[in-house]
Amino acid sequence: MKVVFRVDASLLIGSGHTMRCLTMAEALRQQGVECHFLCRNHKGHLIEQIRGAGYTVHELPVEVDVFPERDGLVHSAWLGVTQAHDVKDCQPIISALQPSWIIVDHYALDCDWEEKFQPFCQHLMVIDDLADRKHSCDLLLDQNLGRLATDYTALVPEHCTILTGPIYALLRSEFYDLREYSLKRRSQPSLKNIILNMGGVDKDNATGKVLCALEQCSLPQDCKVTVIMGAKAPWIENVQAQASSMSRLIDVKVNVSNMATLMAECDLVIGAAGSTSWERCCLGVPTLMVVLAQNQVEAAKALEAQGAAICFMLESKLVLALQNQFLNIANNYAVLTNMIECASRVTDGLGCKRVVNTLLEKF
Template sequence: MNILFRADAGEQIGSGHLMRCLGLAQHLCDGGVSCSLLTTGAEEPVLARWREEEIDVQEHQAERGSLEDAAATLAAAAASGAQWIVADGYEFGSDWQCAVKEGGAKLLCFDDLGGASFAADLVVNQNPGAQDLSYDMRGGGRVLAGPEYVVLRKEFRHMQWEPSSDAPRILVTFGGYDRGNLALAAMGELAKLKEPFSATVICSADARGLEEAQAFAASHGKQFHVTPPTDMAPLMAAVDLALCAGGTTALEMAALGVSMVLVTVADNQEPGAAALAGAGCARMAGRGVAALSQATKTLGDLLRDPAAREDMGRAGAALVDGRGGERIAEAMRAGITAP
């Protein structure tokens, strides 16, 4: 089976779409499937993750979600002999989907919001609570909804969380493109805490923002360690608590059993973040920089309450079992063999 992925990353949309697709591509490649990627706007460090898996990466310049984009996708699918196209991005609306399906390949679309019309054969919404959303499947397709379809990248599948025996460790991360340097603002709030802790801070701002964050850390002894985006799985598995945005990262934290305080940074993160809080594996602080004060207060409460952190971690691990890629692959294989 050959599969073409169509997903992007960038300052305005972050890197979650590409990383979610990478997790599914890794799972499929492990099963002998040939995968390729068509993308636009992503920076080389993100694309390098795909090339490390020996996945063919093609770039194009058409406007995301346009009919020109659909034509480029059709051409790439035909060239690779793809039986499935996997699309992840809110710009790939029903017109784009209908145009792409004219080529004969089946179509899977990732979604986070619900309520839209889809011409796809499969729609996957991996967020908790997604099973309660409505979808207009105009082409008679199927919806795979809920956390049983969370796709984990391979580095997370066998990673196990280990509690700290020293002062609690906090991981701070707000996605692959932190335009407003929320990480730096978060450090300013965390520094006010009286409870002992150490923090690893992932700063995905621009070069100047990274320098500012590193300078702040240097002025606070060894309490903060600042790093640009790196291999996240071992960092997540080595902390007791996380301050993070919603989206894919929060689901990965849940799978590892890490308790979280969530500060959302985009509209599409709101439903999933609220559902994670409702499931007991996270606490919601609010949206953006205005929520950091409340987030810090909540972190202080959890630093003083290891039993609550353990309960939240168990709830997350029970919610996300890490077999989402396997279940999606089974549905795709069934779609290929169906008459």
Template sequence: MLLMDGSLVIRTDANPSIGSGHVVRCVSIAREARLRGLQVLFAVSDKKSQEVVEGRGETAVIVGGDPRSFNERDAHTVADFAQRVQAVSVLVDSYAVSHSFMDRLHRRCHDSGSQLVYIDDVYTFSEGFVPDPIPWSLDVVINYGFIFSEDQYRNLYGPNVRLCIGPRYAPVRKEFHNAGYIVRNDVGRILITSGSTNPNRTLERMVEGCRLASVDAALDVIVGGQADFDDHVLDGLDATIHRGVSNLAPIMKRADIAISAAGSTLYELACVGVPTIAVPIAENQMGNIRGFDSLGLGLGVAELNWASAAVASDLDTLVRDSRMLRYLSKRMTSCIDGAGARRMLNEFGFLMH
């Protein structure tokens, strides 16, 4: 079945400040890897990250370290763990990386015959968001953001690094594939989500945007597992609060429009085909917002400190134009087809006959 046997080690973390987006996309990759016969083990910094990973049905081992800053010692820890489990690939998905960490881990992987894979969001905790990709020591680089091109990365890395660049590589869980979504002429339900967290009252401001737009639609408000929410903001509105949602796909399929943060959920919405207004909840989402908007996939509020009035304006635009809703839905599903994780694993070298 496989051209290569062994295990895949995924080094990532999740907590209230980081969110769970790293884990969500890595779970999609892990599930595809298991279909190809690999054992998948997550290596995490602490108990909180372990709980998030295992809450999604994966196995996580605590290897220690600061989830906001990886150094050379952390590289040795990950490499030692990878060797013990006979890993053929180590996938790093974290904003805590540094050049000392990646350089050392890459050398250790090379010495043991494994490959180093990195998901690059052009953002790190130490540098913040950078407008252009920077080179790392690695074998495979992934950036499925809407704004970057393969040419940018090929010019940066040369011919010896394998590239998974562009939204066609977005790893989306199978429950969002082939959703059979139907665009309706009248907007009856609006989905509101900020992922697992709710920084700076994002959900409340999204709701206020709906109120300002005076849209006659029911609201489905998704409150993530690491989020607080002021229920009183919904007073007088036809709204349902959903907490502890493990599968968002059925709620997405009922929605006529979504208002969403520009993280992992945005790719899931695109795969389903729900016309979406995307807003940033962190600096690292700004590039994604601009790319989402410029590719004609949806409307993006391209200001980090956005106001509810901006959401109301975009919502008013979509509610009044059913042809735009159909156009955006078709564009989204043509861009994100659900096969991203499969394409990634092919690039890793885990090919199926």
């Protein structure tokens, strides 16, 4: 069995789409499936990381003189070329591979792209979060909280199997492995270890803005702050310099390989409202969630309504928002207890296994 992933990472797209596809690829590889990736080499791509994980990457060039038309999609600019141009680049590769499945995880692709590749594969799967465009696929996954299959019924073929909700969240196996330990150590909540993680790319340096706000907040004297950044984050040196000049000891870690362990050992995360939300929920980590993009708003609101996180926008009132939350927690640790319980009910960490089983059964 052979699977081709069409996914990109960039400073604009971020790293979450590629990382969840890598998670799924690893689960498939354990079942003996051969996985290939088709990725355009945007600035901030993760092609070398994918190759380092042992997968074949078919690199698609960035055309510096191409200015794509809007294809009618909100995120058309993420592709860097038109869908027709992307089809032209991908077709020789996919037609040669003749995969059992093509898995597409890209906001800038829709049924126009997917229909072109139906003759070259047995099945096609789409990973989406937006429910804002039509798809031509046999299996669709939207792992977001509050998403319903009915949100997609008018957007996919009648035969398409639709998987929705964090029960299908694509998490690496180590998050499930550490779930019991993480929940057990939170039976007595504390605030001694905070993680600050604004996503794998953080192109606008939200990390630096949050650090500025934290400098003005009253935290417990023995509270440690660990900043986690991706290898392609453009502001790493700035953040490192900023951290070294702060009155509080700030530990900056780049491109960590033990994220699950770090999360399991922390007491609170100040984090972006991206795909790491499901990792935090699996481990029951209380979260002060910063919304960085419009496409994160819906999921962030759903998590807050569930009691799994407290959300706020990255704006001028950030200092006041954080200060109020820390004062609230210091006066009543039940705030953390409630978030721990609510977050842990969102997902159990077995979503990737469920998705892969569905894909294999359908094959």
